[in-house]
Amino acid sequence: MSNSLKKQVIQEAAATLFRDRGYAATSMRDLAKAVHLQASSLYNHISSKQEILANICFQNAHRFLEGLDKIEAENIDPLSKTEALIQLHLIIATEDVTSITSFNDEWRHLEEPHLSKFIALRKKYENRFKLIIQQGIKEGVFKDINSTIILNTLLSSIRWVYDWYKPDGKQSIEQVGDVVCELLLGGLKK
Amino acid sequence: MSNSLKKQVIQEAAATLFRDRGYAATSMRDLAKAVHLQASSLYNHISSKQEILANICFQNAHRFLEGLDKIEAENIDPLSKTEALIQLHLIIATEDVTSITSFNDEWRHLEEPHLSKFIALRKKYENRFKLIIQQGIKEGVFKDINSTIILNTLLSSIRWVYDWYKPDGKQSIEQVGDVVCELLLGGLKK
DNA sequence: CCTACCGATCGGTAGG
DNA sequence: CCTACCGATCGGTAGG
Numbered sequence: 001m002s003n004s005l006k007k008q009v010i011q012e013a014a015a016t017l018f019r020d021r022g023y024a025a026t027s028m029r030d031l032a033k034a035v036h037l038q039a040s041s042l043y044n045h046i047s048s049k050q051e052i053l054a055n056i057c058f059q060n061a062h063r064f065l066e067g068l069d070k071i072e073a074e075n076i077d078p079l080s081k082t083e084a085l086i087q088l089h090l091i092i093a094t095e096d097v098t099s100i101t102s103f104n105d106e107w108r109h110l111e112e113p114h115l116s117k118f119i120a121l122r123k124k125y126e127n128r129f130k131l132i133i134q135q136g137i138k139e140g141v142f143k144d145i146n147s148t149i150i151l152n153t154l155l156s157s158i159r160w161v162y163d164w165y166k167p168d169g170k171q172s173i174e175q176v177g178d179v180v181c182e183l184l185l186g187g188l189k190k
Numbered sequence: 191m192s193n194s195l196k197k198q199v200i201q202e203a204a205a206t207l208f209r210d211r212g213y214a215a216t217s218m219r220d221l222a223k224a225v226h227l228q229a230s231s232l233y234n235h236i237s238s239k240q241e242i243l244a245n246i247c248f249q250n251a252h253r254f255l256e257g258l259d260k261i262e263a264e265n266i267d268p269l270s271k272t273e274a275l276i277q278l279h280l281i282i283a284t285e286d287v288t289s290i291t292s293f294n295d296e297w298r299h300l301e302e303p304h305l306s307k308f309i310a311l312r313k314k315y316e317n318r319f320k321l322i323i324q325q326g327i328k329e330g331v332f333k334d335i336n337s338t339i340i341l342n343t344l345l346s347s348i349r350w351v352y353d354w355y356k357p358d359g360k361q362s363i364e365q366v367g368d369v370v371c372e373l374l375l376g377g378l379k380k
Numbered sequence: 381c382c383t384a385c386c387g388a389t390c391g392g393t394a395g396g
Numbered sequence: 397c398c399t400a401c402c403g404a405t406c407g408g409t410a411g412g
Contacts, residue, residue: 024214081371179339187376
């Protein structure tokens with residue numbers, strides 16, 4: 001197995017462990033066992049436990065920001081953009097459930113300077129999302145509700161899917177997405 | 191200070207630390223420092239780190255179940271019950287933000303037999319909540335949407351308030367609650 | 381990739 | 397409530 005491929009395997013095993021037990025409760029010996037190595041051998045592929053977490057967090061942060069870039073560039077109204085963003089969250093979630101869950105829950109274990117950088121990226125994402133919502137309010141498609149509350153409720157309401165969704169379930173993620181959109185946007189639309 | 195009062199102080203300090211750093215990343219020495227004791231002295235008041243977590247989790251679980259008891263007993267329609275449940279979550283959240291946050295995020299660090307007991311309590315709560323939603327669908331007040339998706343979206347969408355709400359904010363929790371109700375129930379109502 | 385090992389820290393106990 | 401201390405485990409390094 002190539003070195004970079006092995007690194008990938010370690011990263012994925014770490015994401016699973018971080019999701020299941022949390023970052024702090026996962027030891028490098030747990031991780032080593034998961035990939036059939038001695039703990040010390042991990043350090044031929046990664047430089048520290050912290051680096052693994054940082055990779056998980058920033059990889060996912062960039063996936064969200066890239067998705068947002070595309071949606072912003074599209075020539076569609078704020079309602080369609082909001083719908084597209086909800087679907088983006090669900091698509092990213094299903095592409096790599098374990099990674100996204102540990103990204104959601106474990107970023108707070110980032111150390112500086114990673115932590116500040118991560119929070120800044122998230123803030124940027126949220127502000128751009130909020131701008132789309134505010135545009136929707138301005139254009140009269142959305143109710144005139146505090147846009148921070150709308151944003152937080154939208155972002156938060158999608159999160160259960162990460163914990164809950166299993167690819168072998170009876171419902172496709174698109175179906176779940178449509179229902180979630182109907183539920184959330186139904187109350188938001190004027 | 192009485193013994194039971196000191197125990198209360200320790201529990202609250204622990205809830206704050208668990209919320210800020212997580213259960214696994216909080217050491218008994220951290221906790222001891224927060225209450226101006228030596229680590230060993232904590233054990234005059236509590237029996238283990240695990241016991242503290244179990245107390246936090248079960249205290250909050252019972253607050254939710256008691257609230258649900260009352261709401262179920264009221265002679266009101268499913269829509270009003272759902273509204274009352276959303277407000278219940280927000281009220282409990284604001285009464286004791288730190289405790290509820292570590293209850294939400296740290297229960298998975300419970301060990302057996304606590305863990306199974308806790309999951310069973312939560313399942314019971316969710317099933318009874320779901321029954322109210324299903325009643326609303328049957329009576330034609332709610333759209334005929336998969337009740338599990340509705341339940342999860344409702345429960346999940348409220349969670350950001352725990353992380354976000356500060357009592358010194360500009361908005362009262364009732365205002366936030368009204369907005370969240372409008373947003374969520376607006377899409378749910380037929 | 382391994383064996384051997386480091387200093388630091390963990391939850392908790394003994395004994396007063 | 398403290399000092400002193402236990403065995404276990406932590407992330408990580410040295411050296412091959």
